[in-house]
Amino acid sequence: MNRIIIVIMTVVMLFAFVACSKGAAESAAEVKNTKTAQPVASVPAAATPSTGTVDSEYDPNVKVEFETQTNADRRVVTIGTIDKSRYIAPILVTSFGQSTDAAMLDTVMKRVGVDYTYNPAVGADGVAGYKTIVIAVGASTKGLGAAGISEADETARAKAIMKEVEANGLEVICCHIGGSSRRGALSDVFTDMVLSQSSCIVLKEDANFDGKFTDYAKAHNLPISLIFATKDTVQVFTEIFK
Numbered sequence: 001m002n003r004i005i006i007v008i009m010t011v012v013m014l015f016a017f018v019a020c021s022k023g024a025a026e027s028a029a030e031v032k033n034t035k036t037a038q039p040v041a042s043v044p045a046a047a048t049p050s051t052g053t054v055d056s057e058y059d060p061n062v063k064v065e066f067e068t069q070t071n072a073d074r075r076v077v078t079i080g081t082i083d084k085s086r087y088i089a090p091i092l093v094t095s096f097g098q099s100t101d102a103a104m105l106d107t108v109m110k111r112v113g114v115d116y117t118y119n120p121a122v123g124a125d126g127v128a129g130y131k132t133i134v135i136a137v138g139a140s141t142k143g144l145g146a147a148g149i150s151e152a153d154e155t156a157r158a159k160a161i162m163k164e165v166e167a168n169g170l171e172v173i174c175c176h177i178g179g180s181s182r183r184g185a186l187s188d189v190f191t192d193m194v195l196s197q198s199s200c201i202v203l204k205e206d207a208n209f210d211g212k213f214t215d216y217a218k219a220h221n222l223p224i225s226l227i228f229a230t231k232d233t234v235q236v237f238t239e240i241f242k
Helices: 002-036 101-112 141-147 151-168 185-195 212-219 230-241
Strands: 076-079 091-096 132-137 171-176 200-204 224-227
Touching: 076 230, 091 101, 091 151, 091 185, 101 132, 101 171, 101 230, 132 185, 151 185, 171 185, 185 212, 200 212, 200 230, 212 224, 224 230
Parallel strands: 091 132, 132 171, 171 200, 200 224
Antiparallel strands: 076 224
16 A cells, blocks of 8 residues: 555656656746847837928928028128119018018018008008019918918918019019028918019028029029028118118
């Protein structure tokens, strides 16, 4: 009887030893795999290139190299000759895009001391009677929203005004004084509308990073005043209107 019990205990111990050995082997394998597994790196989402918004195609994080003609010591550079006799009263100042650039022009005109009318949202029917129209081009989603004007409505208004300008032979000064941050798909639509009827261009030069304005001026024999900063518009307008 004792012999049977001893045999049974021996068998049980043998099975237990085998089971433990297998478990230890599996654990060792897991540890080995854990040690040799490569760490998983955190992969950031693919960067989306800046393709522009209504406000801007310009990416302030990307430095665009291009040769400028203006600087802190040479604040205004005019290419070509501006015939100031063309720009007579009555003068209208308006906006295409409802950016703050039009309000800046309003301030500039006050400093120059010129008689003018400021109406950033004037309709085509309000253009009649003026001889000169100064247009600040540059779209702003915030400005449009504050004015309660949709992009479609602003575009339609701009087209209607330019139709009246052409029909009545008004003198147009295209002012893009918001700089590179005011470049964008919708802004460029407004710019192209105005350039087609302009006889003079005033441009904050950093917006010319692709040569758009100087190339147009050269191709169409238009005078263009490049300014270093928005405030330098005062000097240009003093020369034109005084």
